[in-house]
Amino acid sequence: MITLQTIVDELGLVVLTEARDFGAVTPASGYASDLLSCVMAGAQKRSVWVTLQAHANIVAVAALLDLSAIIITEGAMPDAASIARANQEGINLLSTPEPTYTVVGRLWELGLHTG
Amino acid sequence: MDAEPLRTDRVITDGAANLISRVEELAYELTIAEVMSRDPRAIAPGTKMGEVMETFREARISGAPVVANGELVGIVSLEDLIRALRESNIQAPVGEYMTRMVLTVKAHSPLIEALKVFEQRHVGRLPVVDDDNRLVGIITKGDITSGVMRALQYDYQEEEVRKYRARHLFEDIVSDRTSLTLRYKIAHGAFAQGGNASSHIKRALLRLGASPQIARRCGIAIYEAEMNLIIHATNGGMIRIEIEPHRILMEAIDDGPGIYDVEQAMQPGYSTAPDSIRELGFGAGMGLKNIQRCVDDMYIDSTPGRGTRLELRINMPPQESLGDAARKTGTTEERDDHTTNHRR
Amino acid sequence: MKLTELIQLIDGAVLTRGADLNRDVRGGCGADLMSDVLAYSQPDAVLLTGLCTSQVVRTAMMADVAAIIFVRDKQPTEEMIQLANREQIPLISSPHGMFEVCGRLHNAGLQSLEHAYDEG
Incomplete structure (x- = not known):
C-alpha cells in the first residue's frame, strides 16, 4: 500500500503543514477537482485531493470529508491562517509548482487510483 | 487479384465537409433559371428526323424540345434519332419519334427540384417552363455542375475580396491616425453572456490579420476584464477597444x-x-495577474465608491502590424513592457 | 495522439457535430478554474474539466483549446453545444472523474500542456 511519504518523495512535494509521520498515512484513492461542491459530493474518505484552489475553505472541506492530504498545484499558496487551521484539524497540505494534470498522472503511475 | 476496398478510412476533412455542405446549400439557393441554357433550339413537330440530326450536329446538342404553336409538346433526343436511323425512317416527322409525356421543371424552382427528377427518372435533360407553361430553357446535369462550380468560385472570390479588404482596411483609409474602435456594454451578473464581447473582439482581430498569438493574448485579457465587470461592477460597465496598425488599446x-x-x-x-x-x-484571484501577463502595459485607476478604469495596451511586433499598414517610418513606440502603474 | 484514440481511452461520447475528430492533440490540461486555463494552458490543449457552463466554451475559444472533455458525465446545455458547433470546438463527455481521466491520458503518454507555475 502506498504511503503519503512515498508520494511526497516521488513527486518532490513541499510540505506546508507540520511534519508528521507520513509513512503511517496510507491514502486509499485520489480525487481531483477545483469545485468545492464537486469535492463535497464525490471525494472518498482517506483520499488525496489534488486542486489548485488555495483559499481557506479547502481546509474545512478536507476536515469534513476526512481526506488524507491536499496537494495544491501550480504553486498556489494558502495564507497563514489556512495553514494554521490545517495544523489544528490535522490536514496535510502539500504544494507543487506542477499542474493538476501532471500531478494526477504521476499519482496514477504510483498506483493511486480513483476511489 | 483482390479488388481494392473502395472506402477504407476515407476521411472527410473539415474543408471537404464544408464544401459538401456548401454544394448542398447551393442546390437550394440557386434557381433552375440561374443555371439553365436559355433560348433552346425548339423544333417543330413536322420537322424531318434527318433535319434534326443536322441541327444536333450544328449546335452540338443531344436533345431538343419540340414546340407547336408556342406550346411544348415533346422532347426529341439522340436516342430517338438512332431509333429512326435503325428503322431507316429518317424522313419521318419528329412527332413520330419524340417522347410525348414530357417532364418539365419550373424556372423559379430551386435546383434541388431538377436534381430530384434527374435522380428518379433517369432523363438526360429537362425542359424548363414558366408559370404559363411556356418553354423558357432547358437544363441538363452538366448545366447544374457548371452552375454550382460558378457559384462556388464566386463564393471563393467573395471571401478573398473580403479578406483582402480587411487586411488593407488601414491602408485604404488615409488619415493621420487610423484606428478602429469597438465598444461593448457589459451588464452586471450576466454570466450567460460572459465572453460575448471578447469573442467578437478576438474574431475581429483575426479578420484584420492579427496573428493567432496576438488574438489569443487580447482575447484572454479582455475576457478576464469582461468577467470582472460581470462579477464585480455594481452597474456593469463598458469595454472599449481601439485597434491601430501598431497597437491595440483596451479599456474596461x-x-x-x-x-x-x-x-x-x-x-x-x-x-x-x-x-x-x-x-x-x-473569482480565484488570478484575473488581474492573468491580464497583466497578456499585455505589454497595464494601468489601473480606481477610486473606492467611484469606479475603476483598467487600461491595457498590446504593442504589435513590427513585422505584424495590423492591416499590413506597417509604414516603416510610422510611430515609434517606447516599449516600457510589463510596467504597472497604480494610482489612487 | 489522435482525438479519436483519446475519446476511446476515456469512454467518451462526442456531443457536437462537424469538428474534425481525426486531428492530433498535443497534450492535456485539467482544471475547473477558467482563469487557470486562460493563464497557463498552451494552444491546442485538450481541456479536461468538471465545470459545465458556457464560460468553459468561451474560455476554450479564447485559449485556443482543441477539445473540451466534461468529466463525470456532465451534460452541457443545448446552447453550449450550439456555441461549440459554431466555433468548431468538439465537446466530449466522459463517465469518469477528473482524477481517472487525467490518470488514463497521462498514462497513455499524453503530456501536460500547461505551463508549470511561474512568477510572471
Whole structure:
C-alpha cells in the first residue's frame, strides 16, 4: 500500500503543514477537482485531493470529508491562517509548482487510483 | 487479384465537409433559371428526323424540345434519332419519334427540384417552363455542375475580396491616425453572456490579420476584464477597444464599487468573489495577474465608491502590424513592457 | 495522439457535430478554474474539466483549446453545444472523474500542456 511519504518523495512535494509521520498515512484513492461542491459530493474518505484552489475553505472541506492530504498545484499558496487551521484539524497540505494534470498522472503511475 | 476496398478510412476533412455542405446549400439557393441554357433550339413537330440530326450536329446538342404553336409538346433526343436511323425512317416527322409525356421543371424552382427528377427518372435533360407553361430553357446535369462550380468560385472570390479588404482596411483609409474602435456594454451578473464581447473582439482581430498569438493574448485579457465587470461592477460597465496598425488599446470602465487596495488585488489568490462565483470557475484571484501577463502595459485607476478604469495596451511586433499598414517610418513606440502603474 | 484514440481511452461520447475528430492533440490540461486555463494552458490543449457552463466554451475559444472533455458525465446545455458547433470546438463527455481521466491520458503518454507555475 502506498504511503503519503512515498508520494511526497516521488513527486518532490513541499510540505506546508507540520511534519508528521507520513509513512503511517496510507491514502486509499485520489480525487481531483477545483469545485468545492464537486469535492463535497464525490471525494472518498482517506483520499488525496489534488486542486489548485488555495483559499481557506479547502481546509474545512478536507476536515469534513476526512481526506488524507491536499496537494495544491501550480504553486498556489494558502495564507497563514489556512495553514494554521490545517495544523489544528490535522490536514496535510502539500504544494507543487506542477499542474493538476501532471500531478494526477504521476499519482496514477504510483498506483493511486480513483476511489 | 483482390479488388481494392473502395472506402477504407476515407476521411472527410473539415474543408471537404464544408464544401459538401456548401454544394448542398447551393442546390437550394440557386434557381433552375440561374443555371439553365436559355433560348433552346425548339423544333417543330413536322420537322424531318434527318433535319434534326443536322441541327444536333450544328449546335452540338443531344436533345431538343419540340414546340407547336408556342406550346411544348415533346422532347426529341439522340436516342430517338438512332431509333429512326435503325428503322431507316429518317424522313419521318419528329412527332413520330419524340417522347410525348414530357417532364418539365419550373424556372423559379430551386435546383434541388431538377436534381430530384434527374435522380428518379433517369432523363438526360429537362425542359424548363414558366408559370404559363411556356418553354423558357432547358437544363441538363452538366448545366447544374457548371452552375454550382460558378457559384462556388464566386463564393471563393467573395471571401478573398473580403479578406483582402480587411487586411488593407488601414491602408485604404488615409488619415493621420487610423484606428478602429469597438465598444461593448457589459451588464452586471450576466454570466450567460460572459465572453460575448471578447469573442467578437478576438474574431475581429483575426479578420484584420492579427496573428493567432496576438488574438489569443487580447482575447484572454479582455475576457478576464469582461468577467470582472460581470462579477464585480455594481452597474456593469463598458469595454472599449481601439485597434491601430501598431497597437491595440483596451479599456474596461465601471462606476463602482472600486478597488480598495490595487496592490492587494494584484496578488495571485487574493479575491473578494464569493464561493458562488468560484463554483462558476472564476473569482480565484488570478484575473488581474492573468491580464497583466497578456499585455505589454497595464494601468489601473480606481477610486473606492467611484469606479475603476483598467487600461491595457498590446504593442504589435513590427513585422505584424495590423492591416499590413506597417509604414516603416510610422510611430515609434517606447516599449516600457510589463510596467504597472497604480494610482489612487 | 489522435482525438479519436483519446475519446476511446476515456469512454467518451462526442456531443457536437462537424469538428474534425481525426486531428492530433498535443497534450492535456485539467482544471475547473477558467482563469487557470486562460493563464497557463498552451494552444491546442485538450481541456479536461468538471465545470459545465458556457464560460468553459468561451474560455476554450479564447485559449485556443482543441477539445473540451466534461468529466463525470456532465451534460452541457443545448446552447453550449450550439456555441461549440459554431466555433468548431468538439465537446466530449466522459463517465469518469477528473482524477481517472487525467490518470488514463497521462498514462497513455499524453503530456501536460500547461505551463508549470511561474512568477510572471
